[in-house]
Amino acid sequence: MNPVEGVTFAFSGGAPSIILRNITKAYGETIALNEVSLDLHAGEVHALLGENGAGKTTLMKILYGLSQPDSGQIEAGGVALRIESPRDARAAGIGMVTQHFSLVKNMTVIENIALASAKTFAIDLAAVRTEIVVASTRFGLDVPPDAIVASLPIALQQRVEILKALMSGCSYLILDEPTAVLGPNDIDSLLEVIRRLRSDAGIGIVLISHKMAEIEKVADRVSVLRRGQVVSSSLANGITSKELVALMVGEQQSGISQRKPEPRTGQSPILVLESVGVARETGGLSDVSFAVRPGEILGVAGVSGNGQSELVNVLSGTTQIDSGTIVVEGRQLGSNTPQSLMRAGVGILGEDRHASAVHALQVVENLILDCVEKFNGKFQLRRKEMLSHCESAISQFEIKASPKQAFGTLSGGNMQKVLLARLFSRNPKVAIISQPTRGLDVMATNYVRSLIAQASKQGTAVVLVSEDLDEILELADRVAVMYRGSVVGVVDHSEASRESIGELMAGIA
Amino acid sequence: MKARFALRASTPWWRGPLLVGVAALLTILISAIMIRWAGGAPIPAVRYMFISPLQSRFGFTESLLSATPLVFTGAAVAIAFRAGYWNIGAEGQLLAGTIGATWVGLHAEPLPRIVGVPLILLAGMLFGALWALTPALLRTRLGIDEVVTTLLLNPVALLIITGLLNGPWRNSESGFPDSDVIADSTKLWIIWPNTRVHFGLALGVVVIGLCWWFVGKMSGGLKLRAVGLAPNAARIAGLPVERTLLITALVSGGIAGLGGASEIAGVAHQLTTGISNNFGYTGVIVATLASLSFIGALLVALMFGVITVGSFSASRALEIPSQIGQLVQAVLLITVVCALVIQKYRVVWSTKKIEVSK
Numbered sequence: 001m002n003p004v005e006g007v008t009f010a011f012s013g014g015a016p017s018i019i020l021r022n023i024t025k026a027y028g029e030t031i032a033l034n035e036v037s038l039d040l041h042a043g044e045v046h047a048l049l050g051e052n053g054a055g056k057t058t059l060m061k062i063l064y065g066l067s068q069p070d071s072g073q074i075e076a077g078g079v080a081l082r083i084e085s086p087r088d089a090r091a092a093g094i095g096m097v098t099q100h101f102s103l104v105k106n107m108t109v110i111e112n113i114a115l116a117s118a119k120t121f122a123i124d125l126a127a128v129r130t131e132i133v134v135a136s137t138r139f140g141l142d143v144p145p146d147a148i149v150a151s152l153p154i155a156l157q158q159r160v161e162i163l164k165a166l167m168s169g170c171s172y173l174i175l176d177e178p179t180a181v182l183g184p185n186d187i188d189s190l191l192e193v194i195r196r197l198r199s200d201a202g203i204g205i206v207l208i209s210h211k212m213a214e215i216e217k218v219a220d221r222v223s224v225l226r227r228g229q230v231v232s233s234s235l236a237n238g239i240t241s242k243e244l245v246a247l248m249v250g251e252q253q254s255g256i257s258q259r260k261p262e263p264r265t266g267q268s269p270i271l272v273l274e275s276v277g278v279a280r281e282t283g284g285l286s287d288v289s290f291a292v293r294p295g296e297i298l299g300v301a302g303v304s305g306n307g308q309s310e311l312v313n314v315l316s317g318t319t320q321i322d323s324g325t326i327v328v329e330g331r332q333l334g335s336n337t338p339q340s341l342m343r344a345g346v347g348i349l350g351e352d353r354h355a356s357a358v359h360a361l362q363v364v365e366n367l368i369l370d371c372v373e374k375f376n377g378k379f380q381l382r383r384k385e386m387l388s389h390c391e392s393a394i395s396q397f398e399i400k401a402s403p404k405q406a407f408g409t410l411s412g413g414n415m416q417k418v419l420l421a422r423l424f425s426r427n428p429k430v431a432i433i434s435q436p437t438r439g440l441d442v443m444a445t446n447y448v449r450s451l452i453a454q455a456s457k458q459g460t461a462v463v464l465v466s467e468d469l470d471e472i473l474e475l476a477d478r479v480a481v482m483y484r485g486s487v488v489g490v491v492d493h494s495e496a497s498r499e500s501i502g503e504l505m506a507g508i509a
Numbered sequence: 510m511k512a513r514f515a516l517r518a519s520t521p522w523w524r525g526p527l528l529v530g531v532a533a534l535l536t537i538l539i540s541a542i543m544i545r546w547a548g549g550a551p552i553p554a555v556r557y558m559f560i561s562p563l564q565s566r567f568g569f570t571e572s573l574l575s576a577t578p579l580v581f582t583g584a585a586v587a588i589a590f591r592a593g594y595w596n597i598g599a600e601g602q603l604l605a606g607t608i609g610a611t612w613v614g615l616h617a618e619p620l621p622r623i624v625g626v627p628l629i630l631l632a633g634m635l636f637g638a639l640w641a642l643t644p645a646l647l648r649t650r651l652g653i654d655e656v657v658t659t660l661l662l663n664p665v666a667l668l669i670i671t672g673l674l675n676g677p678w679r680n681s682e683s684g685f686p687d688s689d690v691i692a693d694s695t696k697l698w699i700i701w702p703n704t705r706v707h708f709g710l711a712l713g714v715v716v717i718g719l720c721w722w723f724v725g726k727m728s729g730g731l732k733l734r735a736v737g738l739a740p741n742a743a744r745i746a747g748l749p750v751e752r753t754l755l756i757t758a759l760v761s762g763g764i765a766g767l768g769g770a771s772e773i774a775g776v777a778h779q780l781t782t783g784i785s786n787n788f789g790y791t792g793v794i795v796a797t798l799a800s801l802s803f804i805g806a807l808l809v810a811l812m813f814g815v816i817t818v819g820s821f822s823a824s825r826a827l828e829i830p831s832q833i834g835q836l837v838q839a840v841l842l843i844t845v846v847c848a849l850v851i852q853k854y855r856v857v858w859s860t861k862k863i864e865v866s867k
Contacts, residue, residue: 361734379727
């Protein structure tokens with residue numbers, strides 16, 4: 001598929017264009033990329049769009065030397081590049097900010113950047129510091145140079161990553177779903193940074209994203225990948241979001257959850273948190289109180305890092321509370337261990353699906369991991385019953401997997417479905433669901449949301465923690481907003497809007 | 510030219526056995542070179558070491574005898590490693606087991622054998638588990654790394670034995686630092702008449718079988734594997750991670766201690782400072798070579814038994830150092846670990862630019 005002709009050097013002035021030609025990559029029998037060609041130009045934001053597993057990340061990993069293609073070629077200015085490692089890529093002026101940052105968390109910002117850009121035996125930290133200050137004002141990337149990276153919020157860590165790539169001299173920068181971890185305000189400032197990098201510094205940017213709104217705002221050119229092939233590559237102002245979504249999913253979007261949020265007042269609450277606190281220097285909880293009724297979905301919104309993760313940890317029992325009480329069905333929990341919460345009927349879907357399951361174990365084993373005893377025979381596990389339980393979950397939850405497949409080989413959407421199947425097959429009275437659709441494609445997202453809606457219909461009380469405000473507005477009957485470890489407001493669905501919640505999230509109201 | 514490792518997408522069933530075969534051949538080849546270097550003739554040495562023990566009844570049964578403690582320590586290490594508890598202390602736990610066993614053996618004169626034998630085995634198991642308790646508690650309560658603590662307790666156990674043998678348990682007849690011979694009622698049965706192969710071997714095989722069944726077939730085993738593979742995921746699924754680790758650590762120590770009791774009650778019949786020929790450390794190698802499979806550990810232990818006996822006869826016949834046996838085991842470890850890597854990854858040599866597909 002050829003890019004649009006004629007505008008190749010619309011933003012010229014930077015480095016020569018990079019051309020990926022007929023890149024093919026297979027993992028076993030799965031073809032991740034099939035003869036993919038892509039042109040990247042300096043001073044241009046090139047958005048790479050596609051569902052999960054479409055091959056976006058694989059393609060960029062190849063460009064950055066993290067993975068090798070089976071065939072195909074990468075050229076810059078007519079010369080073939082040999083990129084076998086990230087070191088080669090950086091030498092060719094290509095930098096990448098991956099979804100998982102590669103910062104040394106216990107070092108300061110200066111040390112991290114010095115580590116990446118050091119070319120001499122001795123390191124002059126003071127000089128690096130000056131360079132950081134200069135670069136961060138130039139690109140609008142404010143970072144505290146002397147701070148320990150681990151102490152910085154995720155948005156700032158991301159800036160450090162970007163700065164690190166820029167200061168090691170890259171003229172092309174790949175950003176792999178950079179906004180997935182950010183709150184609305186941080187997203188806006190990141191988009192501003194992207195604009196400045198493009199226009200002021202003439203850097204070519206590859207932006208991998210799922211979010212149409214961002215692409216509309218910053219992209220000059222959009223390429224859509226589907227099942228390992230480029231199905232469209234065009235200038236951004238020549239194509240609408242609707243067309244892009246259609247290209248991405250290849251079919252019309254299926255219906256949304258069709259839930260009609262409303263506050264439920266009839267029944268008495270089933271889960272009540274009263275002044276719950278977790279003492280921490282940073283990232284603790286203070287005075288968190290809320291109640292959820294059967295069949296209700298309580299959305300928990302907030303900019304990333306304002307205590308949502310800690311709240312989920314408290315409700316899953318992995319973090320012990322220091323003050324306050326948790327009451328389930330009128331009974332106060334003595335301590336919030338995973339076992340006591342589970343016994344009380346609280347189920348959990350953690351924010352990180354990879355960390356919530358054992359990759360090396362089979363799907364069936366992961367599915368029953370929280371209720372192994374149920375399948376205890378006299379001398380051994382009743383494998384047959386386990387398998388039939390798994391088969392029925394697979395058909396009920398539309399999971400594309402076989403029971404004996406290793407969990408780690410599943411796609412993100414199917415992993416999430418297995419974990420949801422595990423959660424809902426306990427018939428929990430309360431379901432704590434955290435970031436259920438993060439990084440999922442449109443189809444899987446809709447399916448997961450409809451599952452959540454269905455569970456609430458059957459009387460399960462749901463606490464939905466999500467950084468996707470649209471998701472919360474679509475599903476939640478009430479929205480609790482967290483700011484600096486506290487719940488700063490609970491808004492009924494009828495009064496909830498992006499603006500009202502946004503103000504609470506920003507700590508203004 | 511640059512080499513790098515790339516994960517294999519799939520592994521055909523025959524690659525594992527093939528690579529183990531290659532590793533074994535390489536081991537023999539490298540050992541032969543070393544033997545030549547030590548002044549021996551390689552081909553007879555290899556024959557003495559690997560084949561002659563299997564050709565005579567004496568050699569075979571002595572190999573079984575040498576393998577017996579390794580069956581226990583191999584199983585002990587394997588089960589701990591499967592749970593993600595890195596117990597390097599099987600040596601100390603085995604030694605603690607010998608202390609418990611000797612203590613029962615020295616005081617069990619009036620008992621009938623049917624009581625004495627279970628008692629001495631139980632004592633070994635209990636002492637082994639007790640020796641494993643402190644590092645396990647430190648790990649599960651305070652998060653102190655068990656690799657260091659279990660390892661450092663090994664020489665402590667040996668020092669306690671030295672103390673006992675130079676003090677209260679000094680041999681009453683010879684005055685040497687060896688204990689008295691244990692009571693007849695606590696000596697294990699010989700299961701192969703007119704040889705030294707004793708009940709401990711059968712017990713070891715049973716232990717292997719139980720471990721295999723438990724880890725592979727029972728709910729507790731599934732939990733143990735989940736805890737070992739992904740402790741956080743196990744915690745989220747509501748599994749008692751710390752308790753699983755604690756219990757596994759005690760079971761592991763108990764199995765190693767049982768191995769100690771089997772040595773005392775089965776062959777040595779008295780405690781000496783040389784009671785363990787690095788059985789615990791070798792157990793780590795056995796379990797690793799077996800990729801933490803229990804049946805594999807049994808086979809590797811038996812093979813090590815052959816090599817141990819074979820290296821002694823090779824050294825006697827060819828006048829080369831008997832340590833050559835340990836050397837062979839070490840070379841085997843290296844080649845097999847390489848084979849395991851190659852089984853999972855393929856080596857990619859890059860000499861030219863990425864090819865154009867057209």
